[in-house]
Amino acid sequence: MSGSTFARTPQPPYYAVIFSSQRSAGSHGYSETATRMLELAAQQPGFLGVESARGDDGFGITVSYWRTLEDITAWREQVEHRVAQQRGREHWYLDYELRIARVERASGRPED
């Protein structure tokens, strides 16, 4: 994903979905689906933002931020997203780990 940038999240508490993954070789429509999932996530209730990075070795981390655990559950059960999850397991990821965490503190770079 190009154009990676910081999520503009509110004051904690809120929730983070930390998705770490190792991509397999080959595309199988990965980029298109990844872009579409970002669009779709942004339309979901409680979506606060997303940050994503992947290195040349294919190991990547995407963190999406959500207002509540219920918002995360709804997103994980969204129909089009479920299809993408299935494709991810079958084609796109050699391995992955999904962690759900409650963000308790946040701080940025001090102003110059």
Next chain:
Amino acid sequence: MSGSTFARTPQPPYYAVIFSSQRSAGSHGYSETATRMLELAAQQPGFLGVESARGDDGFGITVSYWRTLEDITAWREQVEHRVAQQRGREHWYLDYELRIARVERASGRPED
């Protein structure tokens, strides 16, 4: 950082430090210090693992995992790490965001 891989974390709960950053151009000893900080973190009490990815655009995410909030505080106050943090603010990062979160659930790829 090369050789990125998954952290082998225990059952939740535990804590995550999500560090998102935009690298500036130029090295200023970044790689050496990053490697050294990983070594040093791994020796800290309560360290559970780390995952890291950075794209060609210089945007990266590093998530380190810790047993308790106190372990995170101790790591942030570790002297050599504090020097590195200062250099990060001055030389290595155009911008960054640090979030501390309590991991409540985790799940991986189902076995084939």
